[in-house]
Amino acid sequence: MQDVARLANVSIATVSFTVNNSKPVSPATRARVEAAMQELGFRRNAVGRALASKRTHILALLYPALQHRFRGTVVNFFTSAARTASEHGYNLVLWPASNDDELDELTSTGLVDGVLLMEVQVEDPRVERLQKSGTPFALIGRTAEPDALDFVDIDFEGTVAASIDHLVELGHSAIGLLDGGVGSGALRGYGPVVRTRGAFDREMEERGLMAFRLSCDENPAAGREMGARIRDEAPGMTALILMNEHAAPGLLSELRHQGLSVPDDLSILSIASSKEMAAMNDPELTVMSAPSIELGRRGVELLIDQLDGGGDHDRHALVMCALEPGASTAPPRAGH
């Protein structure tokens, strides 16, 4: 550092300010320092900088290992979060923690400045653990009482209302919701399903529509079984809101085998899924696609706001799914 200062004809303090961005330095001075550093092969040392500032500029993305739903979109989410972190001078570490000890280890080593928590449950013991640890964190998702927390989540309530709007405009009044259940193990009380069910029940009742509530496991075989009994379980239903992208191919296949047409006999609107998953079906599903890129970006921004201050983002962000037309929704057949 002394050599750099001598060559650039500035003080050592100025070199430090330039390297660490810790105080404003004029463009001309910065250029001189950087030229000197380059000539001397001096490399900004991320570790040294971290020690000097007591900050590592590393964020951890914490998620339960191998338990994702929404696999199709999670890569977009990871990428968007990593890219946003990078744009702000941070790095994103993947942390597939599956138990409390691993969470404690993460927060106790001093490696990370902050944590992003994915796959949040309605009652999530990790939140209290993070609060106790003093580590800044933000949620992708929400607990039952998230007011005091920083979070970004899909606006399930708005998405359900917009889904019902779409189907009502087509002429439907007997509408079902088929979800994947509230889960078990680490995903017990999985927020998205809990919130979607609540919003569906409220909206349907307020509008005086005929509602059906269905549930099956998240795989094509379960979708097939559901298809075989759906006429008995939901007589008169002409449209289905599907929050279970993995059951869809089996469901559609079984309906076809029974001689039922999608969308003529049953409209299907897939929600919180992706255009890519929707296109895996025949017919291609109309979808309310999950805003995974936006969720990744905003989640990281919320966390960095806590760390760096001065951000002007709301501490609570809800992002709508976007309607992408496919071939699976249409007016109900005349006579229904």
Add this chain to the structure above:
Amino acid sequence: MQDVARLANVSIATVSFTVNNSKPVSPATRARVEAAMQELGFRRNAVGRALASKRTHILALLYPALQHRFRGTVVNFFTSAARTASEHGYNLVLWPASNDDELDELTSTGLVDGVLLMEVQVEDPRVERLQKSGTPFALIGRTAEPDALDFVDIDFEGTVAASIDHLVELGHSAIGLLDGGVGSGALRGYGPVVRTRGAFDREMEERGLMAFRLSCDENPAAGREMGARIRDEAPGMTALILMNEHAAPGLLSELRHQGLSVPDDLSILSIASSKEMAAMNDPELTVMSAPSIELGRRGVELLIDQLDGGGDHDRHALVMCALEPGASTAPPRAGH
């Protein structure tokens, strides 16, 4: 640290050995040191340790942003790589770099000890850049001449041979390969397709079988178009090796519309895909599933061997896809 040493009644050096795992410490001593640390709220500081050892214990997973193929399996790969890193005391940073400057930035900051490179092209300019930077790295995939490099890759040659074995045992002798093309942009000359084509041509010729080579874009619409002309393009073909999981639903749908049965009129074997993607189809596809968990684990192990030495892994690892039976392969119809 002095306080910890005093409370545990050991030397400062012993505390240091315990914290840094730099020398063996007896279990009893370790327990005493850890109890003292806990009592004093002393936290192992990852940054301090990194500075002391001139190592950060951070690995970067470098991949072209938003250009993945094999999306369905990439999350398993990420998770397995992150978990393996964690088991060895390392942390995995996601680095969705899309240009050379970002790669140079990664290697010049001193943040990472090593780099894992994904989505490797047959001629990949990033390899030379990494070599010049002096940063240890390992490849997930292979360049055209990978002998001097550390890599783990799918054994495409073995997988193609096993695929042909499976179909020949069922009685097929006129077999096609439908791939997604060799790509463009950052995926130009994409290794998996280049190697699979080469292996297919060699195997089919050696066995004296009738070979068909087909290609279409990686989406259901392209699969649909392929389905409409496949009888003209490949007359007499009774079985198809499919390395294009995203075209599959459209292809199967179009074949059904033409009154062609899978597997009776055409057996389909999906390769380098996943059970999950295979199950999205009707009928569920027989699949040679990509070993993503194994690739993530071995890739990280290769890299850590370079960093820590003493590993006994081969520098070149090839992992086979595994046959998972579905309902899309069967003997050819009598008369073919």
